[in-house]
Amino acid sequence: MNKIACITGASSGIGLATAQVLANEGFKLILCGRRKEALLQLQADLSVESHVLTFDVSVLTEVETAFSSLPEAWKSIDVLVNNAGNAHGLGPIQSGDVADWDAMMHMNVDGLLYVSRAVIPQMIERKTGHIINLSSIAGKQVYPNGNVYCASKAAVEALSQGMRQDLNVHGIKVSNIAPGAVNTGFSQVRFKGDQAKADAVYAGFEPLVAKDVADLIRYMVMAPAHVNIADVTILPTAQASATQINRI
Numbered sequence: 001m002n003k004i005a006c007i008t009g010a011s012s013g014i015g016l017a018t019a020q021v022l023a024n025e026g027f028k029l030i031l032c033g034r035r036k037e038a039l040l041q042l043q044a045d046l047s048v049e050s051h052v053l054t055f056d057v058s059v060l061t062e063v064e065t066a067f068s069s070l071p072e073a074w075k076s077i078d079v080l081v082n083n084a085g086n087a088h089g090l091g092p093i094q095s096g097d098v099a100d101w102d103a104m105m106h107m108n109v110d111g112l113l114y115v116s117r118a119v120i121p122q123m124i125e126r127k128t129g130h131i132i133n134l135s136s137i138a139g140k141q142v143y144p145n146g147n148v149y150c151a152s153k154a155a156v157e158a159l160s161q162g163m164r165q166d167l168n169v170h171g172i173k174v175s176n177i178a179p180g181a182v183n184t185g186f187s188q189v190r191f192k193g194d195q196a197k198a199d200a201v202y203a204g205f206e207p208l209v210a211k212d213v214a215d216l217i218r219y220m221v222m223a224p225a226h227v228n229i230a231d232v233t234i235l236p237t238a239q240a241s242a243t244q245i246n247r248i
């Protein structure tokens, strides 16, 4: 294996688990995130060569500077995992915090676009590549109080389809993953550190863990060249829809 995978949001959660799983497959890794210390720690723990890029996906100039700083040997990215994303708040639209809305739209939508824009040209040039976008069950089903987060993930769903169409002639695969409840730091961020609220999201059933989604990503990237696993919803067995969870 002499392939390079680039993962955004690699310092925690699904991004970190994906780094570990793809390292086990022998991928060289570009680890992207905002927290340099956490990324350096991950780099030290990995058994493969990696390159750390510290930047905020939602700031175009930071994205452009980061990717243009890549040494020649790291420029040919084979797999891009657009994982960086967050939820901020859960409440009715009329009392939404504009700063929360902006943060979600900037990170989940603009960030995915900016990073893709930085990575796609060399994939087109080489007529190969695989982009995996992390959407959510929230991108397929809106739920009460989810409003802007759901909208940001609905945008990811649309962008996965749009990218697949536009990049089709260039031989580039685009995959979309829509996870349900995954027990990561996601709910802690959504509820701004309120641990009790975060814990309640995953109480009474067995949620997914980050590695479950990372294993799906591994399956997608290891599929034969002629196979594109285009769109997968991955849920805990106890979850039937965005709002229906069988809790004990």
Ligand code: 8X3
Binding pocket: 135, 136, 137, 138, 179, 180, 181, 182, 186, 242
């Ligand atoms: C995370 C899943 O259902 O909390 O995107 O929106 S959910």
